[in-house]
Amino acid sequence: MVDVTVVGSGPNGLVAAVIAARAGLSVRVLEAAPTIGGGVRTAELTLPGFRHDVCSAVHPAGLASPVFRKLGLFDGPHAPEWIVPEASYAHPLPGGRAGIAWRDLDRTVEGLGADGPSWRRLIAPLLARQRGVVDFTGGQLLRVPRDPVAALRFGLRALEQGSGAWNTRFSGDVAPALFTGVAAHAAGGMPSLATAGAALLLAMHAHGVGWGFPKGGSQAIADALAAELIERGGEIVTDSPVDALDAVTADSRAVLLDTSPDLLLTADLPPGYERALRRYRYGSGVAKVDFALMEPVPWANPAVAFAPTVHIGGSRREMAAAENAVARGLQPGINPRVAGGGAPRHPYVLVTQPSVVDPTRAPAGMQVLWAYTHVPAGSTLDATEVVTAAIERFAPGFRDVVLASAASSAAEIGAHNRNYVGGDIYAGELSFLQLVKRPVVSTAPWRTPVEGVYLCSSATPPGPAVHGMNGWWAAKLALRERFGIV
Structure with missing residues (x-):
């Protein structure tokens, strides 16, 4: 019998595993692939010597992650070397023009000409309350925000850029293109609240802590988490697909799933929860x-x-x-x-x-x-x-x-990767409804009706991105409910 089994070795699964191991529990991670990492893997995909990221390559939320900071991914003994570029992202336009989102907000504003002051008014108030914005967007929406001012500023800007009013702020074409390019990370129709919210958060990080790259590739994030897990006595077993939930629940006091919700459908579920999962929508x-x-x-x-x-x-x-x-x-x-x-x-x-x-x-x-x-x-x-x-x-x-x-x-x-249903790397459509209902409407959506089983993937709040928050929330809930560890 193992205390905790984690299914999937993506960043959320590994974060959950490390948190459990730090609490003194025995931990086993099962990974279907031959290598760990899930969405943060690096391999030679074209020619020898060329190291490509298999899925996620840029990590706009990485350096802002409070969980990564708590777990020593920036300064701990296993921390990768993070590279923070001078320019977070660029958006070329016809005629040799381009918008550049420099980490320096003033430099970005200067480059946007007449629309520079409007860009500042869009982003600077969020930068002034970065911690509040990260807290508001880093959990689930059904809670009172700790920083109501940050939540209000974020919400009003999301309503503007996520509606038909999105063209009222700018007069030229470079600034709106620069914003829309980052909004399209969320892969959805435009304008929408979900894409606007994603753009605001990522643009804020671009001018704040920056969009960090771990030296050597995304695999460095998984390797760092795995190193601590093993150092604390945890076990990682690769080439171990889990096709049915009962294959892991029988010998585990708690199970955390860094998978799509579909694995839960192999269990005996209450009708209402099963219907909710079957209504859960995957994106493009x-x-x-x-x-x-x-x-x-x-x-x-x-x-x-x-x-x-x-x-x-x-x-x-x-x-x-x-x-x-x-x-x-x-x-x-x-x-x-x-x-x-x-x-x-x-x-x-x-x-x-x-x-x-x-x-x-x-x-x-x-x-x-x-x-x-x-x-x-x-x-x-x-x-x-x-x-x-x-x-x-x-x-x-x-x-x-x-x-x-x-x-x-x-x-x-x-x-x-069976968690990327139909090639959806976000483990579920990104819409306002599915940010509230991810995968169900609940104040603790990481908990499932199967005793001792918790969902910790991007199919839970706060949604996709390499930040580990999903794993953090699920693991803390499991530790409290299953082991009495606060």
Whole structure:
């Protein structure tokens, strides 16, 4: 009999495991894949010497995570080396123009010209109450915020940028594109409260603690957590898929699931809870392409080369049209003529070029490039040409610097990791409703009706991102209820 079994070794599962081990409990982690990490893994996907992040590559919420700080991921004995770029993200536009979200807010404001003061008024009040904003967004919504002023400032801005009023703040096209590019991280129709909320939080971090990169790749986060777990007597077993819940409940006093809610459907559930899980909606998928480059990307605007993260998609109007098309079930190059509009001419593409700040990721003088575009769930699209063309639009000659590439369709991503249903890397659609109901409406949504079983994945509050908060909340609840540890 083990005290705690954690199913899944993603960042939330490993955080939960470390918290249990720190409490003096015996802990076992079961991972279906041959390697640990879940969404934070790094591997040579194209050519030897080119280290690509398998899923998550940039971590806007990482350095702001109170859990990562508590667990010593910034200064502990196993902490990875974090690189904080001067430019958090960039957004190229036609004509060689670009918006750059420098970590320095003043520098960003200066670069946005007439819309600079409006950008400041959007972000600066949140920066002034960063801790309150992180607390408000880092739990579940059904609670009284500890900092009501921070919650009010955040909420009013989300209502503005998540509604038809989103174009009233800016007069030009660079600032709204810069904001919309980060909003599209949330993979949903626009404008919406969910995408606006994501953009506000991530943009605040961009001008605050910064968008950090662990040196050597995302795997360093998983390796650091695993090292402490093993040091404290915990066990990690790879190549151990769990297909039914009863396979782990019989010999564990508590079970924490860093998985999609679907695993719970293998148990005998109360009818109401089962209906809620079956109504739980998964979002659009991603089609990913990794590139090995012989030299840096030849961006038309040289300033874009300073940013490890680049959002491609053109204007706010173009990106909204692309994301709304995907929400209707369309994808680049497919269904060009259907009622209600065709497939996006210029799809949204999220790009990271980590080699601009971390030369360990590729051979000297060369670079790795990570990119994905949103597609309908279960899509089999090979996005290599779609992504290449999108980058070429703002970096003419990009094709000429590509040495090799590796593509993963949404269907393949979902097959490789069963938690990414249909290629949905967020473990559930990101909508306002599903931020409240994730996966059920509850003041303790991490608890399940199965005795001793808790859900700690991105399918619980506060939702996706590499911050470990889901694992923290679930583990603290389990320790209190199952072991009397406060």
